[in-house]
Amino acid sequence: MDVTLMLWIDAALTLMILSFLYRDNPFYKFAEHLFVGVSAAYLMAVGFWDHLVPNLLGKLFPSLMSGVVPGAVGRSPDYYYLIPAIFGLLLLTRLIDRWAWLSRWALAFIVGGAAGFNLPRFLDSDFIIQVQSTMIPLVVLDASGNLLWGASFSHVVLVLGVICGLVYFFFSVEHKGVLGHVSRAGIWVLMVTFGAAFGYTVMARISLLTGRMEALGAWLGSIF
Amino acid sequence: MRIPDTILQIDRRIIFLLIGAAVCIPLLLKPRFQDSPTPIVQSIFDTVERLPAGSRVFLSFDYGPDTAPELDPMAKALVRHTMTRGHEVSFFTLFPEGVGQIKKITDNLLPVEFPDKAYGRDYVNLGYKAGLGGAINTMVVNFRTLVNADAEGTPLDDLPITADVDEMVDYVIILSLTAGDPGLKEWIQFAGDIAGIPVMGGGTAVVAPELYPYYPQQLVGLMGGLKGASEYESALVDRYPAYRNATMEATMRMGPQVVTHVLIVLLVLLGNLAYFLGRSGPGNRAGRTGQGNRAG
Amino acid sequence: MRRRIPLIITFIIGVVLITGYFVTRGPFNTLYESFSDYFAIITVFAFILGGGSLLKIHLKRVSSRATDWPYSMVTLVAFLVTLVIGLFKVGNPGGMGGEILASGSWLRFMFDGVYNPLSATMFSLLAFFVASASYRAFRARTKEATILLSAALVILLGRTPVGAWLTAWMPESLAFLELPNLANWIMAWPNTAGQRAIMIGIALGVIATSLRIILGIERNYLGRGE
Numbered sequence: 001m002d003v004t005l006m007l008w009i010d011a012a013l014t015l016m017i018l019s020f021l022y023r024d025n026p027f028y029k030f031a032e033h034l035f036v037g038v039s040a041a042y043l044m045a046v047g048f049w050d051h052l053v054p055n056l057l058g059k060l061f062p063s064l065m066s067g068v069v070p071g072a073v074g075r076s077p078d079y080y081y082l083i084p085a086i087f088g089l090l091l092l093t094r095l096i097d098r099w100a101w102l103s104r105w106a107l108a109f110i111v112g113g114a115a116g117f118n119l120p121r122f123l124d125s126d127f128i129i130q131v132q133s134t135m136i137p138l139v140v141l142d143a144s145g146n147l148l149w150g151a152s153f154s155h156v157v158l159v160l161g162v163i164c165g166l167v168y169f170f171f172s173v174e175h176k177g178v179l180g181h182v183s184r185a186g187i188w189v190l191m192v193t194f195g196a197a198f199g200y201t202v203m204a205r206i207s208l209l210t211g212r213m214e215a216l217g218a219w220l221g222s223i224f
Numbered sequence: 225m226r227i228p229d230t231i232l233q234i235d236r237r238i239i240f241l242l243i244g245a246a247v248c249i250p251l252l253l254k255p256r257f258q259d260s261p262t263p264i265v266q267s268i269f270d271t272v273e274r275l276p277a278g279s280r281v282f283l284s285f286d287y288g289p290d291t292a293p294e295l296d297p298m299a300k301a302l303v304r305h306t307m308t309r310g311h312e313v314s315f316f317t318l319f320p321e322g323v324g325q326i327k328k329i330t331d332n333l334l335p336v337e338f339p340d341k342a343y344g345r346d347y348v349n350l351g352y353k354a355g356l357g358g359a360i361n362t363m364v365v366n367f368r369t370l371v372n373a374d375a376e377g378t379p380l381d382d383l384p385i386t387a388d389v390d391e392m393v394d395y396v397i398i399l400s401l402t403a404g405d406p407g408l409k410e411w412i413q414f415a416g417d418i419a420g421i422p423v424m425g426g427g428t429a430v431v432a433p434e435l436y437p438y439y440p441q442q443l444v445g446l447m448g449g450l451k452g453a454s455e456y457e458s459a460l461v462d463r464y465p466a467y468r469n470a471t472m473e474a475t476m477r478m479g480p481q482v483v484t485h486v487l488i489v490l491l492v493l494l495g496n497l498a499y500f501l502g503r504s505g506p507g508n509r510a511g512r513t514g515q516g517n518r519a520g
Numbered sequence: 521m522r523r524r525i526p527l528i529i530t531f532i533i534g535v536v537l538i539t540g541y542f543v544t545r546g547p548f549n550t551l552y553e554s555f556s557d558y559f560a561i562i563t564v565f566a567f568i569l570g571g572g573s574l575l576k577i578h579l580k581r582v583s584s585r586a587t588d589w590p591y592s593m594v595t596l597v598a599f600l601v602t603l604v605i606g607l608f609k610v611g612n613p614g615g616m617g618g619e620i621l622a623s624g625s626w627l628r629f630m631f632d633g634v635y636n637p638l639s640a641t642m643f644s645l646l647a648f649f650v651a652s653a654s655y656r657a658f659r660a661r662t663k664e665a666t667i668l669l670s671a672a673l674v675i676l677l678g679r680t681p682v683g684a685w686l687t688a689w690m691p692e693s694l695a696f697l698e699l700p701n702l703a704n705w706i707m708a709w710p711n712t713a714g715q716r717a718i719m720i721g722i723a724l725g726v727i728a729t730s731l732r733i734i735l736g737i738e739r740n741y742l743g744r745g746e
Contacts, residue, residue, distance in 0.1 A: 006629075010637040017641035021240050021648055033591040035638040037598025040571045042635055045606020045627060046320040047567040049620040050352040054373055056561050068617045071372055071379035084558035088565035095572045104526040104742050106562060111741045112530035113559040115730035116537025117357055121413040122730075125442065126723035129417065130716050133441050150696065154709045161713025162720070169721045186717070191664050193714025195671025196706055197433045200449060202488055202650055202676060203481065204294060204429035206247065207450040209647035210480045211293025212640055213247050232656070239655055240648045247647075257681045262704055289636040290643040320567075321639070324631045327621050349619075354567075355560025362556045369557050376619045436707060437716040448707075451679045482680040484651075489676050491655040492669070499659050 004222055011219035014212055056081055056088075134162045161189040228502035231494065239491065246487045250479030257478050261455040267445035268399075268424045269305070269459040275396060277310035280385075282395040284411065284425075287403035288321025291428045295401045296325070297453040297474035298426040301460055302399060303329055307338045307346070308464060312385050314395070316350040316371075318359060318406045323352050323375070337470075344374075344383040351375030356406045360414035364392045393419050397444075400425040408435055412442045426452055450474050450481060527736040533559075534734030574599060602630050671706060678703025 016031035058069035059078045066073045091106035093099040138159060140151035167179060168186030175183040261269060275281070283302060287295045306313050315326045326349055334341060341347060350371050353359045362370040367390060373379050380386040388394065398421050402408040408425050416423035422444050427435055429449025439446055447456055453474035461467045533555055540552020578592040578599075586592070604610065611626035612618040621628045660666040677683040683699030690698055696705070732738035 006633050009633045013634065013637040014641045017638065017645065020645060022237065029588065029591050030594055031638060032642075033594040034598045034634065035642060036574065037595040037600075038602045038630060038635050039639065040574045041599045041602035041606060042627070042631065043320045043567045044571045044603060046323055046352055046620055047354055047564040048607060049609075050320075050323065050375065051354045051561070051564045054377065055353075055370065055557070056564075068377060069373070070377050070382075070617070080554065081561075083554075084561035087558070087562050088568075091562065091565045091569055092572065094569055095576060101522045104522065105529055106565070107741060108526035108529040109533055109562055110559070110566075111733055112533030113358060113537060113555065113562075115530070115733040116534040116555075117361060117414075117559075118726050119534075119538055119730040119734075120541040121357070121417075122723040122726040125413040125417045125438075126719050127727070129442060130437060130720050130723070133437070134716065154705070157709045158713045158716075161710055162716050165714055165717025166720060169717065187664055188667055189710055189714045189717070191667040192671045192706060192710040193433070193718070195668040196675050196711040197430075198668070198672040199675025199679070199703075200429040200433050202485070202654070202672075203449050203451065203679060204291075205644070205647035205650050206481055206484045207294045207429065207477060208291065208640065208644040209243070209247050210251065210450075210477045212637075212644040213244075213251055213480070214293075214477075215637065215640075217248075217251060234655075236652045236656075239652045243648050243651045259681075264708075289639045292636075292640060321635075323621050324628075324636070327623070327628070331623050351620075353560065354564045356563065358556055358559040358563070362553070362560055365553050365556060369553065370560065376614070377617060433707065433711055434715055434719075436712045437719050439712075478680070482682055484647075485676045485680050486682055488651055488654055489673055491651065492658050492673065495655045495658065496660055496669075 007219045007222050010215055014216055018212075056085060060085060134159055160185070165189050226502070228498040231498035232502065242487060242491075243484060246484040247480040250483050253479070254476065255479045255482075256475065257454075257482065259451075259454045259458040259475065259478070261459040264439060264446050264448075265452055265455040266459060267440070268447065269445075269456060269463075271397065271422065271424060271444055272302070272305050272309060272311070273463070275309065275311060279311045279396045280389070280394060281306050281311045281313045282392075282398045283313050283315055284398065284400040285315060285317040285322040285325045286319050286400050286407040287325060287428070288319050289324065290321075291403040292325060293477065294428045294450050294453070295403065295426060296328070297450065297472070297477070298401050298447050298456065299325065299329060300333060300473065301453060301456045302401075302426075303333060304337065304467065304470075305456075305460055307334070307341055312345075313347045314350055314386065314389075315347065317352045318356065318410075319403070320352055320354075326351075326375075344378070345385055348383055348385045349375040350386075357410040357414050360406070360410055364415050364419050367392050367394075393421060395421060397421065398423045398425075402427040402431050402435075404428075404431060407431065408443065408446075409438075412438055416442055426456075450477055454478050523739070523742055526742055527739070531734055531736060534730070538734075571599065571603070602627070605630060671710075674699060674706060675703050678706075 013031055013034075016027040019025055020028040053065065054069050054071070058065045058072040059075075059081045062069070062072035062075040062077060087106045087109050090102050092103070094103035136155050136159065138152065138156050140148045140155060142148055164182050164186035166186070168183045168190065173179060272281075283299075283306070285299060303313065315330065317323060317326060330343070330347070330349055334347065351374065353370055355362065359370060368380065371380065374383060374386070380389060392415060398411050398415055400408045400411045400423070402425060408423065408427055408431075411423045411425075415421055423442070424444035424446065426447030427449075429451075432446060432448030432452070435443060435446055447453055454472075454477075457472040457475050461472065536548065536551045536555055539548045543549060574595070578595050581592040582589050582596065605626045606620070609616055609618060609620070609625065609627070611624065612622050613624050614622050618625065621631060658669060658672075660669050677686065678699040683703065687698040695701060729738060733741070
């Protein structure tokens with residue numbers, strides 16, 4: 001495809017979306033609806049060719065698929081793959097009101113799968129190892145036994161920060177007295193966390209805008 | 225109308241124009257800022273650097289065009305580094321849009337900067353697989369069940385780079401460039417912590433703060449947003465001066481980043497100044513009672 | 521049958537996947553491997569379902585001449601054209617056996633020329649709104665808000681060279697207060713503490729919810745009625 005034409009299409013679509021900054025308008029609406037249509041079809045096409053064809057159709061119908069899945073040549077069909085094929089088709093019954101209840105079976109597979117995957121992994125990676133990583137010495141000494149004030153302070157901030165943050169999330173007991181103070185400290189830790197997250201979010205958004213402005217710059221550069 | 229009120233009620237489009245100018249002017253002037261890697265970024269660089277040449281590296285492009293300005297520079301820096309070190313890289317993605325991001329590297333960067341590197345021998349595109357964390361789980365349990373061919377459909381056995389890859393643990397390191405779910409978090413949960421493969425990579429600045437708790441026990445290193453990418457680029461240029469003249473996108477994009485950050489800080493300070501002046505102004509009852517919010 | 525069977529499926533899948541995590545041999549492991557693979561395949565059908573729903577909704581809007589229906593036509597045409605191009609690999613130099621986004625294919629053009637600018641610009645709009653919102657709503661009204669604001673300002677300045685310039689005058693003994701060092705410290709310690717507290721909280725929530733789902737106590741995902 002001609003590079004100049006690509007630049008013009010790129011710039012036109014970019015400006016259509018940016019026009020929303022002034023106010024909602026037909027150009028923006030056009031681009032927005034175009035985006036929805038193209039992205040949904042793109043996801044379907046890539047999902048179909050990169051996953052369904054080699055991982056399902058190529059296994060169920062190897063001889064039929066041998067033209068597009070070279071690895072399927074000479075393979076015999078694996079009928080166990082009828083199971084995901086049936087569940088997948090059941091999911092699509094959602095589109096037909098009369099049979100929509102059947103999609104619950106497929107949904108049950110997905111939800112059960114997600115629950116089964118998540119339980120041990122969150123328990124291991126996001127709970128046990130996190131607790132383990134928080135169990136660090138509060139007093140840090142160097143090789144000669146001298147107190148490292150900076151490192152010790154940081155460790156104290158981490159350990160107390162996690163404890164106070166968790167106390168804030170513990171709603172089974174009323175946050176009064178000592179617990180109230182600890183919980184309040186937890187809020188402060190979380191505020192620092194959210195502040196940092198906000199700063200990073202600004203950084204992210206500006207980066208994206210920079211990318212777009214560079215694209216517009218390339219288009220303008222092709223004109224002048 | 226009093227001055228604080230006037231300041232607070234500036235048309236949002238004026239702020240939009242200021243932001244636009246803060247991004248565009250540095251892009252035109254192209255200021256260069258020296259950066260130096262922080263330990264969390266240096267750690268990735270050192271790991272890639274220490275691996276013996278020919279090590280098998282798994283690089284997952286878990287992002288799409290919406291976050292490409294942040295993550296593309298990381299991808300390019302990592303590809304340049306791994307290729308310069310002579311590692312064998314397998315590209316992969318858990319995002320359908322990631323297919324296009326991989327193609328940018330295999331079609332545009334590699335043939336131009338590394339013409340001696342061959343597809344199938346030095347790098348391979350394993351394409352996209354659905355299933356979020358479940359896909360990673362399948363790869364860890366039985367790699368070939370999920371990935372039995374490259375993106376072109378060529379069986380793994382027919383490609384020198386993947387002929388010996390039977391399990392996920394045949395890769396010495398997993399790198400992921402993350403825009404959200406699935407991404408580094410899932411690679412840690414489903415591969416790093418289970419199979420013991422070291423995981424590292426980069427994330428958009430939105431995702432990065434959430435990944436800090438994994439460092440350094442579960443995550444070898446992390447590039448956070450454009451700044452992280454810029455740090456990696458500076459480490460690369462320091463170690464390999466041949467890259468001094470290469471286009472380092474993140475370093476170039478730090479110009480707009482600096483100006484807009486300063487602008488936003490000034491806007492926040494101005495907004496607060498006007499808010500407090502308005503609150504303490506004569507006759508501002510609402511302000512005195514703490515309800516003078518004109519934020520809108 | 522409409523509710524009981526899904527509950528049984530959820531239970532079986534959940535139990536097999538949890539057991540397979542701990543038991544790495546025998547029939548449980550075989551089932552674990554298979555279910556994990558099937559799970560990935562079924563999720564692809566969700567894309568098809570998404571496309572089908574989009575088609576259904578917009579066809580309805582066009583047929584009933586709902587407000588802005590011409591835009592629904594845009595979505596429909598864009599969807600169908602891209603789908604045909606993608607599924608039949610129109611213009612793909614490798615034909616039906618070629619790589620989906622092969623250089624020169626029409627889908628590659630749709631991705632690079634249409635999807636890429638639309639997707640990237642849509643998200644870049646947030647830069648303007650985040651700036652405007654910061655100006656209008658980011659106020660140091662309370663102690664907590666002041667902490668949040670201070671942390672944000674330190675990060676914003678500390679992650680750019682401006683932070684280094686602003687605090688370059690500080691003596692060596694106070695180097696830890698230089699904005700870049702302070703920003704790095706906030707990220708490494710208080711941010712990690714806060715994020716870890718949130719992470720542990722979420723983990724406990726996920727564990728409890730997963731158990732409730734597998735045991736059939738949590739049934740909201742099945743919707744209402746029979």
